[in-house]
Amino acid sequence: MTExxxxxxxxRTAFSSHDGPVPVLDGVDFQVADGEILGxxxxxGSGKTITALSVLQLLPAAAQVTxxxxxxxxENLLELDRKQMxxxxxxxxxxxxQNPRGxxxxxxxxxxxxxxxxxxxxxxxxxxxxxVAIELLADVGLPDPRSVLRRYPHELSGGMCQRVMxxxxxxxxxxxxxxxxxxxxxxxxxxxxxxxxxxRLRREHGLTLVLITHNLSVVAELCxxxxxxxxxxxxxxxxxxxxxxxPRHPYTVGLLGSRPTVHVxxxxxxxxxxxxxxxxxxxxxxVFHPRCxxxxxxxxxRAPARETVAEGxxxxxxxxxxxxxxxxxxxxx
Amino acid sequence: MSAAVLVSQRADAWRVLRxxxxxxxxxxxxxxxFAIILALIFIALLAPLVAPYGADELDPSNVLxxxxxxxxxxxxxxxxxxxxxxxxxxRYDLLIGFGAVAIxxxxxCAIGAFAGFVGGAVDEIWxxxxxxxxxxxxxxxxxxxxxxxxxxxxxxxxxxxxxxVPIYARLMRxxxxxxxxxxxxxxxxxxxxxxxxxxxxxxxxxxxxxxxxQATLQFGYAILDAAGLSFIxxxxxxxxxxxxxxxxxxxxxxxxxxxxxxxxxxxxxxxxVMGFNLVGDGLRDLIDPRRR
Amino acid sequence: xxxxxxxxxxxxxxxxxxxxxVTFALTRVIPGNPxxxxxxxxxxxxxxxxxxxxxxxxxxxxxxxxxxxxDLLHGDLGTSFTTSQPxxxxxxxxxxxxxxxxxxxxxxxxIVGIPLGIAAAVRQGxxxxxxxxxxxxxxxxxxxxxxxxxxxxxxxxxxxxxxxPYGRIDPSLETPRHITGLYTIDSLFxxxxxxxxxxxxxxILPVGVLAFGVMAPIARITRSGMLEALESDYVRAAxxxxxxxxTVVLRHAFxxxxxxxITMIAVVYGYLLGGxxxxxxxxxxxGLGRYVxxxxxxxxxxxxxxxxxxxxxxxxxxxxVVDLLYLAIDPRIRHARAGG
Numbered sequence: 001m002t003e004x005x006x007x008x009x010x011x012r013t014a015f016s017s018h019d020g021p022v023p024v025l026d027g028v029d030f031q032v033a034d035g036e037i038l039g040x041x042x043x044x045g046s047g048k049t050i051t052a053l054s055v056l057q058l059l060p061a062a063a064q065v066t067x068x069x070x071x072x073x074x075e076n077l078l079e080l081d082r083k084q085m086x087x088x089x090x091x092x093x094x095x096x097x098q099n100p101r102g103x104x105x106x107x108x109x110x111x112x113x114x115x116x117x118x119x120x121x122x123x124x125x126x127x128x129x130x131x132v133a134i135e136l137l138a139d140v141g142l143p144d145p146r147s148v149l150r151r152y153p154h155e156l157s158g159g160m161c162q163r164v165m166x167x168x169x170x171x172x173x174x175x176x177x178x179x180x181x182x183x184x185x186x187x188x189x190x191x192x193x194x195x196x197x198x199x200r201l202r203r204e205h206g207l208t209l210v211l212i213t214h215n216l217s218v219v220a221e222l223c224x225x226x227x228x229x230x231x232x233x234x235x236x237x238x239x240x241x242x243x244x245x246x247p248r249h250p251y252t253v254g255l256l257g258s259r260p261t262v263h264v265x266x267x268x269x270x271x272x273x274x275x276x277x278x279x280x281x282x283x284x285x286x287v288f289h290p291r292c293x294x295x296x297x298x299x300x301x302r303a304p305a306r307e308t309v310a311e312g313x314x315x316x317x318x319x320x321x322x323x324x325x326x327x328x329x330x331x332x333x
Numbered sequence: 334m335s336a337a338v339l340v341s342q343r344a345d346a347w348r349v350l351r352x353x354x355x356x357x358x359x360x361x362x363x364x365x366x367f368a369i370i371l372a373l374i375f376i377a378l379l380a381p382l383v384a385p386y387g388a389d390e391l392d393p394s395n396v397l398x399x400x401x402x403x404x405x406x407x408x409x410x411x412x413x414x415x416x417x418x419x420x421x422x423x424r425y426d427l428l429i430g431f432g433a434v435a436i437x438x439x440x441x442c443a444i445g446a447f448a449g450f451v452g453g454a455v456d457e458i459w460x461x462x463x464x465x466x467x468x469x470x471x472x473x474x475x476x477x478x479x480x481x482x483x484x485x486x487x488x489x490x491x492x493x494x495x496x497x498v499p500i501y502a503r504l505m506r507x508x509x510x511x512x513x514x515x516x517x518x519x520x521x522x523x524x525x526x527x528x529x530x531x532x533x534x535x536x537x538x539x540x541x542x543x544x545x546x547q548a549t550l551q552f553g554y555a556i557l558d559a560a561g562l563s564f565i566x567x568x569x570x571x572x573x574x575x576x577x578x579x580x581x582x583x584x585x586x587x588x589x590x591x592x593x594x595x596x597x598x599x600x601x602x603x604x605x606v607m608g609f610n611l612v613g614d615g616l617r618d619l620i621d622p623r624r625r
Numbered sequence: 626x627x628x629x630x631x632x633x634x635x636x637x638x639x640x641x642x643x644x645x646x647v648t649f650a651l652t653r654v655i656p657g658n659p660x661x662x663x664x665x666x667x668x669x670x671x672x673x674x675x676x677x678x679x680x681x682x683x684x685x686x687x688x689x690x691x692x693x694x695x696d697l698l699h700g701d702l703g704t705s706f707t708t709s710q711p712x713x714x715x716x717x718x719x720x721x722x723x724x725x726x727x728x729x730x731x732x733x734x735x736i737v738g739i740p741l742g743i744a745a746a747v748r749q750g751x752x753x754x755x756x757x758x759x760x761x762x763x764x765x766x767x768x769x770x771x772x773x774x775x776x777x778x779x780x781x782x783x784x785x786x787x788x789x790p791y792g793r794i795d796p797s798l799e800t801p802r803h804i805t806g807l808y809t810i811d812s813l814f815x816x817x818x819x820x821x822x823x824x825x826x827x828x829i830l831p832v833g834v835l836a837f838g839v840m841a842p843i844a845r846i847t848r849s850g851m852l853e854a855l856e857s858d859y860v861r862a863a864x865x866x867x868x869x870x871x872t873v874v875l876r877h878a879f880x881x882x883x884x885x886x887i888t889m890i891a892v893v894y895g896y897l898l899g900g901x902x903x904x905x906x907x908x909x910x911x912g913l914g915r916y917v918x919x920x921x922x923x924x925x926x927x928x929x930x931x932x933x934x935x936x937x938x939x940x941x942x943x944x945x946v947v948d949l950l951y952l953a954i955d956p957r958i959r960h961a962r963a964g965g
Contacts, residue, residue, distance in 0.1 A: 018359070058861055061749065082870070090867025097865075102858035106957060107880050116876070117866050152956040168866055362758075465643030469937045472899030474647075477933045480921060481651040557768060561903055564770050566922050580771050584907060588789075592778045599771025606766035614762070 004031035004071075005208050006055070006093075006176055011068035013047075013054045013232075015279075022279050024050050024063065026232040026287075029306075032176065037202060037209040039219040039240070041255065042229035045276040048212040049098075051229070052178045056095055057085055072176070091121045094169035098181040100162035104153035110137075110164050111149040114171060121172035136167040141197055159190035166197065170205070177201075178210045183218070191215075195222060216256065220244060225312070228252045231276060231287040238313030246327060248309050248320040250292050253327065286318065294319050363615025369608030377423040384417035388574045397591050407593035410582060415593060418574035419601050425575040426556050426605060429490055433555035434548050436494035441501025442544070448502070449509025460506070463499040471496050475558055479567040486575075489568040493555050500547055508540040546616045553609030560602050576602045633948055640941055642694070648934050649693050652926070653686075702934065703927030707920060712931035715916060721806025722793055723905070723912030727897040728807075729828055730835035731890070738840040739886070742847025746855060746882075747874060757844050764841030770903040773834045777907065780830065788826050790908040795823040831908045835900050839893040846889040850882030857881070880954070887950050891943045898936045 011028040014021035025047050032038045040048045053059045055070055055077065070077040077088060097103045105113060114133045118124040124132055130149075137145030140163040153161055162182060169177055179198065183191035195218055201207050211223060219226055219240065227237035228251065236249040247253045277283060283290050289299035296319070304318045317323065357364040376383065385405075386392075392412035400407040406415035448459040466474065475492045482488035560577025562568040569575040571582075576598040583595020668676075677683050681692055696703075702712035745757035780787040793808050794800055801811035801820045808824035854860055855878050863877045901914030909915070913932060920928035952959050 056865055058864055060856065086867050086869060088867070089865055095862075095865040097858060097862055099858050103862035105859040105863065105877050105881070107955060108877075113863065113866070116868055116872055120866075120868055120872070152960075154957050154960065165862065168862075172867070461639075461643065464640065465647055468640055468644050468941055469647070469933070470895030470898050470940050472896070472902070473933055473936050476899070476902065476917075476921075477648065477651050477929065480926070480929050553766070557766075560768055561770065561899075564768075564903060565906070565918055577768075580768070580774070583774060587774045587778050588782065590778075590782060592775070595771060595774050596778075599768055599775065602768050602771065603763070603766045606768075607762055610762055610765055 003034065005034045005073060006032040006210070007069075007071040008051070008055065009069040009071070011051065011054060011070065012066045013050055013059065013063055014066050015063045017062075017280075019280070021064075021066065023066075023282065024232050024279060025054065026282070027068070028229075028232065028234055030227050030234055030237060032208055032210055034175075035202075035206050035208055036224040037211055037222055039223035039226040040210060040212045040229055040234075041214060041216065041219055041226060043214065043255075043276050045231075045279075046229040047232040048229050049180050050232075052095060052180050052210065052212055055178065056089055056093060058089075058095070090117060090169075090174065091172045092174055093176045093178065094172075094174040095178040095180065096162065096165045096169050096182050098184050100158050100165055100182075100185060101153055101156075103165050104156075104161055106153055108152070109149065110151055110153075110156075113168060114149070117168055117171045132171075136171055137164070140164070140167045140170070140201075141193070142167070157190075158186050159193060162186065162194055163197065166194075166201075170201070170207075173205075176208045176210065178212070180212045181214070182211075183213075183215070191218075198222065228255065231279075231282065233287060233316065235288065235317070236313075236315045238310070242310060242313045246309075246313075246324070248313070248315040248323050248327075249288075249317045250294050250319075250323055251288050253323060254293075286316070288317075294322060360615055362611055363618075366608045366611025366615060369604060370612060373423050373427060373605055373608065376420055377427050380417075380420045380424055384414075384420045386414035386417040388413075388418055388421040389572055390414065390417070397586070397594070399591075400593050406597040407591070409579075409594050410586070415579070415597055418579060419576070419597050421574040422576045422579065422598060422601060423605075425486070425569060425573060426559065426602070429486070429493070429559040429569075429575075430552045430555045430605075430609070432490035433493040433497065433559070434552050436490065437497035437551070438501050438544070438548055440494070441498040442505045444498065445502035445505025445507075446509055449506035449513065452513075456506070459502070463502050466496070467499045469496075472558055472561060475562060476565070476567060479562050484567050484570055486569050486573070489559055489562055492562070492567075493558050496558075497551050497555075500551070501544060504544050504547060505540060508543075542620060546613055546620065549609055549616060550613035553606040553613065556602060556609070557606050629952060630949055633945055637941065637945060641938065644934065644937050644941065645694055645697060646690070648930055648937075649690050651933075652693075652930055653689075697934070702931035705920070705928045705931075706925040707923050707928065712928050713935075715928065716913060716931055716935045719912050719916050722910060723898075723901050723914060725793075725807040725809065726828070726831055726835065726901060726905070726910060726912060727894065729809075729832045730839065730897055731894065733832060733836035734840040734843050734893070735890070737836070738843030739847050741840075742844040743851055743874065743879060743882075745844065745848045746851030749852065754848075757848065761841040761845050764837050764839075767837070768903075769834050769838050769900050770907060772837065773830065773904050773907040776830055776834065787830055788823070790830075791827065792909045792911055793824055793827055794820060795827075798823055827908075831904050831910060834904060835897055838900060839896055842889055842893055842896075843886070846886055847882060850885045851878055854878035854881040884951065884955060887947050887954075891940075891947045894943055895940050898940065 008028055008030050011025050012023060013025040014023045016022075028047070028051055030038065030040075040051065042048055050059070050063065053063075054065050057065070057077070059065070065078060068078075072088065072092060077085065080088065104110070111130075111133060114136070115125065115129055118129045118132060122132075133149060134145045137148050142148050142160060142163050148156070148160070148164070153164075156164065166182075182198070183194050186194065198209060198211070199222055202209055209222075211218070213219060223240045225238060226240050226243045227234045228243070228249065229235070230251050236243065236247065236252045243252060244256065247256055277290060283300070285298070285300040285302050286292070286304050289295045292299065298318055302318075304316045306314050306316050307320065309315050309320065309324075380388075390413065392408065392414070394412065395404070395408055396412045397410065398404055398408040398412075404414050404416065406419060409415055409418075444459055444463070448456040469477075475496045478492035478495055479488055482491060556576075559568055560575070560580065563570075563575050563577030564581040566581070569578055571578060579598035580595040580602070583591070583598075586592075586594040681689055684692070700713050702716070704710070705712050705715050708715055741753075741757045741760070745754040748754055777790060781789060788795065798820050799817075801808055801815050801817050801824075804811045804814050809821060809828065812818070812821035812824060851874075855874075857878075860873060860878050863873045868877075898913075901910075901912060902917050903914070904910070905912050905914030906918040913936070917929055917932045919925075920932070
C-alpha cells in the first residue's frame with residue numbers, strides 16, 4: 001500500500017449528556033491511501049457519519065472528540081487551531097452530505113456560495129471566478145451551468161442540488177472528499193448518476209474518496225477497500241473483494257447476507273437479528289455479542305483483539321476462524 | 334399506624350426531596366422563579382400578619398419620610414407605610430394576574446375548542462374575530478377596553494384578559510385540528526366513541542402543556558400591563574395598594590427627591606414579573622430546548 | 626412582485642374594517658351614554674333627545690357603524706374635548722415627536738440586541754449567553770414607567786448628567802425649523818448645534834428606557850433563530866467548505882435568522898407604541914403618548930379612540946412592510962407567490 005493520505009488512529013468521540021459522556025466512537029482506526037476509495041458501511045447508529053464529522057471537526061455542539069489522532073498527510077488535525085482547521089476544510093478535505101437540498105443555503109443563489117468558496121480558497125473573483133464556476137458546474141454534469149448559477153436551491157432537483165454541492169466541494173481541488181450517504185435522499189436513477197459522477201471524478205481528477213453508505217452494491221461498484229462499522233468501532237476492514245468473498249466477522253456476514261437464512265450445525269447465521277443497542281448501554285466485551293449468532297461466554301467478557309486475516313484485511317472477532325470455516329464451506333450467504 | 338409504614342413514608346419523602354434537590358441543581362434559574370412565586374403567594378396570604386402597618390393606615394405627622402427602621406420603605410404622600418402597602422399589594426397584583434389569565438384562558442380555550450371542533454364557517458368567523466383583536470398592539474387594546482369600561486379592578490382584569498383571548502384560542506384550535514386530522518380520532522369516531530370522550534382522552538393532554546407555559550408567561554405580563562394601566566389611571570384607583578398606582582404616586586416625588594415612593598412598588602412589580610417569566614421560560618425550555 | 630404587494634394592500638381592507646369594528650364597539654360600551662359627555666347635566670329631556678338625534682345615536686347599530694366608517698374615510702376621527710381640535714389633526718401634529726422617540730429606541734434595541742443574540746447563540750451556554758438572558762429577563766420585567774422614574778432620579782437629580790425632563794428640547798432654545806419633524810435631524814440640517822445637543826440629550830433617557838424593554842425580545846428571537854440556523858445542514862455544509870467563521874455566521878446563518886427577527890421587529894414596535902403612553906408623560910414628551918395620557922385623565926374619549934385607531938393602523942401597515950420584506954429576502958416565498 002502507498003503512503004496513506006488520511007490515517008485515523010484510536011478515534012474516540014462522545015456526546016455529553018446529563019448522565020456524563022456517552023461514547024459514540026470507541027477507538028476507530030482506518031487508513032485511506034492516496035487515490036483510493038474507501039467505503040464505510042454499517043447500520044444507522046454505527047457511527048459512520050460521526051466519524052466523518054470528527055475528521056472535519058464539524059460535530060454538533062454536544063459532541064466532542066475525546067481521544068485518538070487524525071493524521072492528514074502526517075499532520076494531526078486535532079492539534080490545529082480553528083483558523084488552521086478552516087484552511088484544511090474545503091481546500092484539502094471536503095465533504096458532501098446526505099441531504100443535498102438542505103446543504104444549500106435556501107436564501108442564496110448557487111453562484112453566491114460558489115463565489116465565497118472561490119474567493120476564500122483561491123482568491124478568485126469577478127469574471128475569473130465566474131469562468132471557473134461555470135467550468136465546475138459543467139464538470140459535475142450540470143446542463144446549462146450559466147443558468148444554474150442564477151438559480152435558488154428550491155428551483156433545483158435533489159440530484160442537481162447534490163451536483164452543485166459536489167461542485168462546491170471540488171472548487172478548491174481538495175485531495176480528499178468525504179461523501180456521507182450522498183445518494184440516500186435521491187431517486188434510484190439519480191443515485192446511479194451521482195455514483196457514476198463520483199467514479200468519473202476519481203478517474204479524471206485522481207480524487208481520494210471516503211464513501212459512507214449502507215448500500216452494498218454501491219460499495220461493490222465503486223470502492224477499493226471497505227471498513228465495516230458497528231457501534232463506534234470498525235469491526236472488519238479490507239479490500240473490497242476480500243470482504244465480499246471472504247468475510248470474517250459475523251456482523252459482516254449478516255450485513256452481506258441480509259438475504260436467506262443459513263442453518264449450520266445448529267448455529268444460525270442470518271440477517272442480523274435485533275437492533276443496534278442504545279449507545280448508553282454499550283455491551284461489554286465484544287460490542288456485537290448481544291446480536292451475534294456465534295456468541296460464546298468469552299464474547300461478553302473480553303473484547304476481541306484485532307487480528308490480520310490476510311494482507312490488509314483485519315477483523316475483530318474471537319471466532320473469525322470459525323466464521324471462515326462456515327463461509328468457506330459455503331454454508332453461509 | 335405501624336412503624337414500617339412510617340419508615341416507608343419517610344423514605345418516600347426523602348426520595349421526593351432528593352428528586353426536587355437534583356432538579357433545583359439542574360435548573361437553578363427556574364427554581365429561583367418558583368421561589369419568587371411561592372414567596373409572593375405567602376406574602377399575599379399573610380400580609381395582615383406580616384405588615385407592620387395597615388394598608389390604609391396613615392400617619393399625617395410623618396409624611397414622605399425616608400426609609401428607616403420604623404418605615405422600611407419610607408412613607409408616602411399621606412404618611413402611609415410603603416413597605417406595608419407593597420406587601421398588601423401582592424394581593425391585588427396576584428389577583429389581577431390570576432383573574433386575567435383565568436378569564437382569558439377559559440374564554441380563549443372555549444372559543445378555540447368550539448371553532449376547531451365545529452370547523453367550517455364558524456371556525457372561519459371566530460378566527461377572523463381573533464385576527465381583529467390581535468391586529469391591535471396589546472397594551473393599546475387593553476387601554477381602549479379599560480377606558481371604555483371605566484376604571485375599576487374588575488374592568489382592569491376584563492380588559493387584560495380579553496387581549497389575551499386570541500393566544501389561547503389559537504393554541505387550542507391548533508391542537509384540536511391536529512387531533513381531528515389524526516387517524517387516531519378518526520378511528521375512534523369510526524368505532525362510535527362519543528365525541529366528548531374522544532376529546533377528553535386524545536386531545537386535552539397534548540394541548541395543556543403549551544397553554545400552561547403561555548399562561549405562566551402571561552401571568553407576568555398581566556401584572557405588568559395592569560400596573561401600566563393603573564399608572565395612567567385606567568385601572569385600580571387609590572387608595573387600593575396596587576403596585577402600579579403606587580408607582581404613579583411617585584412621579585412628582587422623584588423630582589423632589591423622594592425616590593422611595595415609587596422605587597419599592599416598582600421593584601415589587603419587576604420581581605413578580607421576573608418570577609413568572611423565569612418559570613414560564615423554564616417550562617418552555619422543557620418542551621423546546623432551543624428557544625429561551 | 627408588484628402584483629403581490631397590491632394584493633396584500635387589498636387584503637388590508639378587511640383587517641382595517643375589523644379594527645374599526647372593534648373600536649366602534651368600544652365607543653358603544655361606554656358606561657352610560659356618550660351623550661352624557663357632551664351635554665350639560667342641567668339640560669332638559671327634550672334637549673337631550675334632540676342631541677341624541679343629531680348625533681345619530683337613535684339609529685340602529687349598523688347605521689351608526691356605517692356613519693362611523695364613513696366619517697373615518699373622510700379623515701374624521703371626531704373632535705377632541707380637551708383641545709377642541711379635530712383628533713386626526715392633533716394626532717398627526719404629534720406624530721413626529723413620538724416617531725423620533727420610537728425610531729431611536731428601535732435602532733438602539735437592534736444595534737444592541739442583534740449582536741447580543743448572535744453572540745449568545747454562537748457561545749451558547751457561555752457567559753455571553755447568560756448575560757444576554759439576564760438582560761432579556763430584566764428588560765421584560767422592569768416596568769418602563771418605573772425604570773424611567775428611577776433613571777431620572779439617578780441621572781438627573783443625583784448625578785446631574787442629564788437634563789430635566791423638559792420634553793424634546795430645552796424650552797429656552799428655539800425649536801429647529803421643521804424639515805423632517807425630527808429635532809435631531811432638523812437641527813443638523815440647519816446647523817443649529819445647541820438645538821442638536823439639547824434634543825439629543827433629551828432623547829437619551831426615554832430612548833434608553835424604551836430600547837431596554839424591546840431589546841430583550843429582539844435578542845431572544847435572534848438567538849433562537851441563530852441556534853436553529855447554526856444547527857442546520859446548510860451551515861454545516863458552509864463550514865465544510867472552509868468558509869471563514871464570519872461568513873458562515875453573518876452571511877449564511879444570520880440571513881436565515883433574520884426572517885423571524887423581522888416579524889419580531891414589527892411586534893416590538895407595537896410594544897413601543899404602548900410604551901410611549903407611559904414614558905412620554907414622565908419626560909413631558911409632547912407626542913402621541915402624552916396626548917392620550919391627558920385625554921384619559923380628562924375622559925376625552927374621542928381622542929383616546931382616535932389614538933387607538935391611529936396606532937393600530939400604523940401597526941397593521943408595519944406588518945404589510947414585514948410581508949414585503951419577507952418577499953424580498955426569501956426567494957421561496959417570492960416564487961410560490963409568483964406561481965400561485
